[in-house]
Amino acid sequence: MRTAGMFVEFGPVRAPEPQPSIFDSVADSELPDLAQVVGYLNSGHILIDVMDVADDPFDPGQQVLNGSTVLTDGDWLWRKDLAYYVRRHRVAVPEEFLILIRDRDYAVPPRSVPELTACSRQARDLMFWQS
Numbered sequence: 001m002r003t004a005g006m007f008v009e010f011g012p013v014r015a016p017e018p019q020p021s022i023f024d025s026v027a028d029s030e031l032p033d034l035a036q037v038v039g040y041l042n043s044g045h046i047l048i049d050v051m052d053v054a055d056d057p058f059d060p061g062q063q064v065l066n067g068s069t070v071l072t073d074g075d076w077l078w079r080k081d082l083a084y085y086v087r088r089h090r091v092a093v094p095e096e097f098l099i100l101i102r103d104r105d106y107a108v109p110p111r112s113v114p115e116l117t118a119c120s121r122q123a124r125d126l127m128f129w130q131s
Contacts, residue, residue: 044071
């Protein structure tokens with residue numbers, strides 16, 4: 001499963017691709033369909049719900065609630081705070097993920113309980129949250 005928003009500043013993950021820095025992931029311009037992309041990111045299926053508060057690395061005076069929560073659409077995993085960073089700081093969504101979001105007309109597909117259970121296991125392994 002591919003990942004998005006798992007930046008090195010937020011701690012290590014066990015992913016096949018190296019973690020980028022959030023500071024190196026800022027896009028040159030705002031997405032033309034920003035509201036729809038952010039809506040998709042906010043609509044993911046919650047796999048691991050985390051109650052936390054973290055400082056915004058771009059603006060430490062701002063705090064982000066529950067940012068470590070892990071969501072999915074069944075194909076990608078991302079942190080809940082990715083939507084915040086895309087909207088507020090123009091953090092880029094991986095191009096392959098952006099294409100999928102647009103192909104789906106900005107609607108997260110429904111997933112069955114067994115599908116989400118399998119995704120949850122992958123998310124736990126990725127985030128080092130072993131049970």
